[in-house]
Amino acid sequence: MTLTVYNTLTRKKEPFITIETGKVRMYCCGITVYDYCHLGHARTCIVWDVVRRYLQWRGYEVKYIQNFTDIDDKILNRARKEETTMEAISERFIEAYFEDMERLKVKRADAYPRATHSLDGIKRLVAELEEKGYAYGSDGDVYYSVRRFKDYGKLSGRKLEDLQAGASGRVDLADTEPIKKKDPFDFAVWKGAKPGEPAWESPWGKGRPGWHIECSAMVRERLGETIDLHVGGSDLIFPHHENEIAQSEAATGQPLARYWLHNGMVKVGGEKMSKSLGNFTTIRDLLAKIDPMAVRLFILQAHYRKPVDFTDEALEAATNGWHTIKEGLLFGYEYGAKLGFTVCSSSETLTQRFQEAVDDDFNFAEGLAVLFEIAKELRKEGNILVHQGQTETAPKILEEQWVTLVDLCQVLGLKTDSNEVKEEVSNGLSDEDIEGLIEQRKMARKNKNYAEGDRLRDELKEQGIILVDQPGGVTTWHRG
Numbered sequence: 001m002t003l004t005v006y007n008t009l010t011r012k013k014e015p016f017i018t019i020e021t022g023k024v025r026m027y028c029c030g031i032t033v034y035d036y037c038h039l040g041h042a043r044t045c046i047v048w049d050v051v052r053r054y055l056q057w058r059g060y061e062v063k064y065i066q067n068f069t070d071i072d073d074k075i076l077n078r079a080r081k082e083e084t085t086m087e088a089i090s091e092r093f094i095e096a097y098f099e100d101m102e103r104l105k106v107k108r109a110d111a112y113p114r115a116t117h118s119l120d121g122i123k124r125l126v127a128e129l130e131e132k133g134y135a136y137g138s139d140g141d142v143y144y145s146v147r148r149f150k151d152y153g154k155l156s157g158r159k160l161e162d163l164q165a166g167a168s169g170r171v172d173l174a175d176t177e178p179i180k181k182k183d184p185f186d187f188a189v190w191k192g193a194k195p196g197e198p199a200w201e202s203p204w205g206k207g208r209p210g211w212h213i214e215c216s217a218m219v220r221e222r223l224g225e226t227i228d229l230h231v232g233g234s235d236l237i238f239p240h241h242e243n244e245i246a247q248s249e250a251a252t253g254q255p256l257a258r259y260w261l262h263n264g265m266v267k268v269g270g271e272k273m274s275k276s277l278g279n280f281t282t283i284r285d286l287l288a289k290i291d292p293m294a295v296r297l298f299i300l301q302a303h304y305r306k307p308v309d310f311t312d313e314a315l316e317a318a319t320n321g322w323h324t325i326k327e328g329l330l331f332g333y334e335y336g337a338k339l340g341f342t343v344c345s346s347s348e349t350l351t352q353r354f355q356e357a358v359d360d361d362f363n364f365a366e367g368l369a370v371l372f373e374i375a376k377e378l379r380k381e382g383n384i385l386v387h388q389g390q391t392e393t394a395p396k397i398l399e400e401q402w403v404t405l406v407d408l409c410q411v412l413g414l415k416t417d418s419n420e421v422k423e424e425v426s427n428g429l430s431d432e433d434i435e436g437l438i439e440q441r442k443m444a445r446k447n448k449n450y451a452e453g454d455r456l457r458d459e460l461k462e463q464g465i466i467l468v469d470q471p472g473g474v475t476t477w478h479r480g
């Protein structure tokens, strides 16, 4: 069976053939860390987490890199508002990002390079572009000459003539830029320092990198000149990914990525869920109401390229879906011993059906149909067993189905451990005990005794209680 993927670059499905046999070099554009992540970010992270897991399951060795954008006007604005530093804001939201992702069972990338840690590579790339005539300095800024790059527009299919300068969403147009640029299409790869902003020494004077250049530099540094898979949300196709291509390919003369894959947006009433529009639901708010596994199912039930609407009904359907799968998983934990389950392998037929579905451009929604079918069958057999003392189907076949369900859940990053899928197990601490310790921690932090605050947090963590600091100083908790 061949894996095929839809390549945004060629606008068609193609067989997936890696540069090095059996190895995948994969890069995902990460988060700008100035706030808590919302469900839109969760979709991007979950989709590519599952793609990575699937590729690993298919036998590939995957090197997966995701960056953090920790230099940005939005981070600076927040730092100013809170009278703190850009680093402090970034650190806080990187920590929050990892907490959220851990709950959603998104596996850690192999590395999370940050813009602020990648300045040497960024500056080298800017200098190279300047040397080759693709970039020019202008009064402390450095701009990329878009018209110099003949292939500009090949990813998004946009032609320069059709483009309205500046009408492309996030273009980082500072007030003074239009007069410093030779052409309205040019974009900044280096920005001269403004008073009071963090800045780094460079051959063009003190300044900071533009947004697009950081990914070009990090991909090159971490994965090489041409990678197998470059992924991200479809909102990044233009201008971000178009500009990454222009920068990297002008510098190296090599294609930046063989395959460009993009996930669709989470929408609310037809509009992109976004912090700037204020129509977002943070992951933490969502997880206060629904199981993280239901969120994963909500994401996986739609094809990754299509937009999805965030509605209460859709979440409810995903929650019901998770209950069904959980019931299927519980079947083995509850009745396995009684039915004489030993250690058998999974069903080849069912596994093959799953793989055939997913091999077609990561159609996880189709693949999930196999999991639901098994889970429903096991649930039915569980009921028959309870009422009639024995199952209709032979236990050996049920065991094979159950093992397949466990295996495939693991491919999709769904919980499978008996403890995790059984109802919350009591762990000694009552809710009041926990609330009391949280209150103590709050007092400690108020008195600036952060060490004691951290100690209390760790003490709770040891007991399986995870604290989540919400905006406005409120702390919620859940059993880990």
Ligand SMILES: Nc1ncnc2c1ncn2[C@@H]1O[C@H](COP(=O)(O)OP(=O)(O)OP(=O)(O)O)[C@@H](O)[C@H]1O
Binding pocket: 029, 030, 031, 032, 033, 039, 040, 041, 043, 044, 232, 233, 234, 235, 236, 264, 265, 266, 267, 272, 273, 274, 275, 276
């Ligand atoms: N509504 C959404 N649905 C799916 N993916 C999204 C959504 N919003 C952002 N993303 C993706 O999340 C990743 C991180 O994006 P980034 O931090 O730049 O957020 P952003 O697009 O600026 O979000 P916002 O507009 O809410 O500030 C990107 O790959 C982006 O495509």
Ligand SMILES: [Zn+2]
Binding pocket: 028, 029, 030, 215, 240, 244
């Ligand atoms: Zn990027």
